[in-house]
Amino acid sequence: MSNFVLKENKAIDEKYYYTKHKSGLPVYVIPKNHGTGYAVFGTNFGSIDNRFSVDGREISLPDGIAHFLEHKLFENEDGIDTFKKYAEYGASANAYTSSDKTVYLFSATENMSESLEILLDFVTHPYFTKETVDKEQGIIGQEIRMYDDNPNWRLYFNMLTALYHSHPARIDTAGTVETIAQITPETLYDAYNTFYNLNNMALCVCGNIDPEEVLSVCDKVLKDAPEVSPERIFPKEPENVFQKEITQKLSVSMPLFSVGVKDIHQPSTGKELAKKQAEYEMILELLFGKASPFYTRLYEAGLINSAFSAGYEAHTNFGFCEVAGYSNDPDKVYSEMLAEIEKYKKSGFDPEDFERIKRVFYASNIRAFNSTDDIANDFIAYIFRGFDMLDYPEVISSVTLDDVTKRFNEDFTEERIVLSKILPL
């Protein structure tokens, strides 16, 4: 096989092939005998990357530009919409933008090579005009208004605006109707030429496809890309939170709450980042998981219901925990949470619970390999954080009770915690 490197994790029976294509694009092929092939092609450019310098020029872009660009790439100079091109080969296509990446994808049960060619072609051939940009303002404007009425979305972004003083994680992915009005073909090309550079992108293909076939499509479509090294500019973010509490009223049946915990660490390697993620997630499970005394006590008191959940989001230069749910008394839930944190600081975690949770993490991680869709999407997310998904089981097993206790004692302090609420009108 040409330049592919094989990486295997025998314990979980998974492997992938990797090569850096001559164009500069990192290519990963994850073999699976599923009938559904799934490909993701993305860049580590998301809603937080709105200020940077490149070639000595400093550029600030309107909020929501990464998402707008995602929409606009689907239009082509030949006038044929990308969805139609895929449809000819029976593939189902989509794309998404998050805080730190933009990903274009398709799934298909036949003609993988043809659809892969479409994917690589349209993402590497931008075509923006004033007319098509104007047209998109209406569509994305309605997408924004849909989210304005979505209480869970508002709850989540309000929490982030409380957590961060100036870090762009507080900006809504799609921007606002006002900020997207500032987007022009020129700003789109600025963003595109800086961040859609093959060296900073990745292609992951998962399914029943020969890696050589993937490479030959790359050969056909991709042109060599001279490296562009943009320097992202982030404002200095204080360690404390911006505001302790934030409330919005919407037409909802009962109050919603989201408690955010700011993670101030910025690990320098992907492996450290993954370990930190595992530690945070284990802490949340120990504190607020469905088997925890906290969950039982508040559920039985009618203060929370089964929609209660706790999770951690890991990114290269920011991270946070979110504990969210519905309650008629969100303030009480919040004070109980703070009390629970203090309680565990004194008592420490039960080693038996910790072992149970490690078993859960082992199994949940394996389950992530059930579908080509999950594998490809998780895979590219890890790549952009500088980490290899096949190393995650090892990271989980390396976490000790001491690691978790130390992180908990240092990081779960009141000045890093906020409460966001949505209340009925």
Next chain:
Amino acid sequence: MKRTQLCDGVFLNYFSSDKFKTDYLDINIIFPLKAQTATLAALLPQVLKRGSQKYPTMADMTKRLDYLYSTGFATNNFKRGEAQILNFGVDFLRDSLVPAGTNLMSEVFDTLRDIIFFPLTENGAFRAEYVESEKKNLIDAINAVINNKNSYAMKKCHEAMCAGSDYAVNAGGDIEAAKTITPAELYDFYCNMLAHSSFEIFYTGMCDEATLAERVKALIKGLPRKEIYPVSTQKFVSERTEVQEITEEMEVAQGKLIMGFSSDHTMCDEDYTAYALFNELYGGSPTSKLFENVREKLSLCYYCRSIPDAHKGILTIASGIEVENKEKACGEILAQLRDTADGKISDEEFVSAKKSLINGYRELFDSGNNLHIWYLARLIAGSTKTVEQVIAEIENVTKQDIARCARSTKLDTVFFLKGTLNSGGEDDE
């Protein structure tokens, strides 16, 4: 798929697959959707999840599932036509991924048996404390429908279309009915439901069929079997001479437009596949007429899609728009339907719709859950067609068939959730 009858009204549907890290087992309990029992049925799984004889608290149950290598356990309650279904699903790691000597499947089945068939009871009723607490949660959940404006508007549209019929009954339950339920009444319902319902059990995984059948028999051992109440689905017939127009105001930013049509096609009909293809072409995909025209050409919305109810014979169009664009959007949606009815279907649209639908069906085999749901829907409609058969049927559908489906699609009700917040992106932070 292999389908076998295990006992009166109980069927096992078996799929062999080595693609997944986990095995999937779904137990579907199926009974008629009735106003008298729907709320009891909605409450039941919530109470069963609170505690069983062996695992009397939620924490005990969670720890047990955690111990079983994080076995996933979920319950679901929904309707298909005039049938209500309670679903209990588990997925668990396959044997090669757990230490040798662990008989995970057997332990998972034992635990599932305990949760479903050996609930925590006191004096011939469910534990009162659990029932009272879950009644409150159920009422909150029913009220919470309003949090998702699109689902809320769709629900209101369907209720208005089918008012007074069994189909208008909310499988999620009714608040007034929930308030009066007693632990004894719920327990009676539970016993009756077990005795009189049909069971469709699905499995996808690596276990061989004979062994699995034995395990499932052990899982349901002792299941009481009495007269099985049949479920049937009734096609929606619009008796309106004029379109019913309903507008409800709410303090939201975006208007939600819901258009309910009688489709005159259900999965019980031999030619339903043509209707599924019509839906794909009209509003079911990003190359459909609605996406192409209402969104891409007119920029009226972010989403505009058609959703068929294949058991009831209703087609619903849902879109989120500016309030002042309601007439324009309605007009375009109907114009596209007329064009389709007139046979204005390009070769490109026709081929794309076929490929898209076929691809969707082929992808079913890569998700244990979706495959189970697909077959369950057909079994309830009395159809025994396989995915492969339906794919072959799609190939044979003609443009004339699609035009005919469009002609049979008649507008019955328009429900508009009219947002009253000022437009122009006012931010209330």
